[in-house]
Amino acid sequence: EIVLTQSPATLSLSPGERATLSCRASQSINGYLAWYQQKPGQAPRLLVFDASNRVTGIPARFSGTGSGTDFTLTISSLEPEDFAVYYCQQRSNWPPAFGGGTKVEIK
Amino acid sequence: QVQLVESGGGVVQPGRSLRLSCAASRLSFSTAGMHWVRQAPGKGLEWVAVISYDGSKKYYADSVKGRFTISRDNSKNTLYLQVNSARPEDTAVYYCAKEFGGPVSGGFDYWGQGTLVTVSS
Numbered sequence: 001e002i003v004l005t006q007s008p009a010t011l012s013l014s015p016g017e018r019a020t021l022s023c024r025a026s027q028s029i030n031g032y033l034a035w036y037q038q039k040p041g042q043a044p045r046l047l048v049f050d051a052s053n054r055v056t057g058i059p060a061r062f063s064g065t066g067s068g069t070d071f072t073l074t075i076s077s078l079e080p081e082d083f084a085v086y087y088c089q090q091r092s093n094w095p096p097a098f099g100g101g102t103k104v105e106i107k
Numbered sequence: 108q109v110q111l112v113e114s115g116g117g118v119v120q121p122g123r124s125l126r127l128s129c130a131a132s133r134l135s136f137s138t139a140g141m142h143w144v145r146q147a148p149g150k151g152l153e154w155v156a157v158i159s160y161d162g163s164k165k166y167y168a169d170s171v172k173g174r175f176t177i178s179r180d181n182s183k184n185t186l187y188l189q190v191n192s193a194r195p196e197d198t199a200v201y202y203c204a205k206e207f208g209g210p211v212s213g214g215f216d217y218w219g220q221g222t223l224v225t226v227s228s
Contacts, residue, residue: 032211043219046214
């Protein structure tokens with residue numbers, strides 16, 4: 001069973017700053033990693049799939065990179081609406097799994 | 108626009124059963140794999156179960172195997188989750204989600220708003 005470890009647990013930043021979120025898999029998942037954003041009281045929203053493919057309609061300030069076991073979601077310049085919890089997810093190996101999440105909060 | 112609407116949540120006593128439903132509209136329901144994902148209060152996301160587009164394949168998380176049953180009725184564009192022998196640790200918001208891309212690639216591109224299940228005496 002693959003474990004996804006997200007770091008940091010909490011990221012305190014100001015609007016306009018760059019956010020770098022990490023997701024590490026316990027074994028290789030090739031490039032099959034997705035990133036989701038979840039705001040309080042809302043369902044998760046798919047941002048990036050297959051490590052680096054941004055979903056249609058997602059702003060270009062969100063970008064995903066990585067392969068193998070190490071993946072990164074970067075938000076180039078935080079907007080007020082970007083403060084939320086972010087989860088990574090893999091379905092490369094059974095069972096599907098989510099990381100524990102990174103909360104991006106306003107500093 | 109695409110909609111997934113869950114229903115059926117509520118308070119259930121330990122050991123009892125309930126059935127969750129997820130009604131889909133304006134999407135190609137009968138060609139999509141569908142999942143249930145849950146989120147305990149204040150916690151992260153936990154994958155629960157998946158069903159193939161035609162209902163022929165079903166898989167479950169170890170934590171629910173033997174107690175939960177996923178099913179679908181493509182004629183009604185509806186996904187179900189039968190919860191039996193409910194436990195307090197099943198307390199969570201349950202989301203249905205549509206698969207995008209394939210069995211390993213892609214992700215879950217549409218989600219319902221969630222339905223809260225509380226297991227308590």
